Amino acid sequence: MYEYAGCLILFLIGLYTVMVKRNIYKIAIGILTMEFAVDFFLVFLGNRKWGTALIILAVTLIALTLLIRAQAVFQSLDAGKMKELNG
């Protein structure tokens, strides 16, 4: 029970980071924290596969690419200044 509650706390810390922080790198770190929390939960349930690590790697690659592009376009790390998205 306590292990699963710990996973939930870890997930909520990631959620807090995503919702409160405005630095785009911090937001990516929050998303990865939530992914690690889900992985902890799956590991505790006995679902031990190396695929979970690869999913984290794939998400990190895509997130970093988007961050680099966003920073190049908007010249800022503040997510609040990225409201004018060009479609």
Place this chain on the structure above:
Amino acid sequence: MLNIILAIAIVCAVVAAESRDLRYSVYALGGVGACLALAFLVFQSYFFAVFQLAVVALIVYLFIRILNNRGIVNDEAPHGAPLSYVVAAVFALLALWLFLPALRLLPTPQEISTKYAETLRAYDVFGMIVIVAVAGIALLSMLRNKGQE
């Protein structure tokens, strides 16, 4: 043992969230991943532990490399609006209200750790390779577009 590992992971996550130096945040995120690798070790899944550690090391390397290349050190963006704190708290309370009763019904990790057989691993690995390949192609194409601009 698992509780201690989770406690360390939670502390690392808090440091990752609150540190003003982004490099420390990334190192703390690596700490969370290393704790996950330790959890694999506790369950005697040595290969998965090493694989997880390698992936986490790669993630930390990529983050640090990008931060250093772009000269980003500190988190200088202001915090979110007060409303974002309220929304985060509402989400947290909602999650606790929804999931805590369900968590009591789950068996302890030690009871079920040996019950699950890993099946269809070949399809799993194939799917993961496709995901990483698509991510890599997306990364290369976006970086190439940047170069052309």
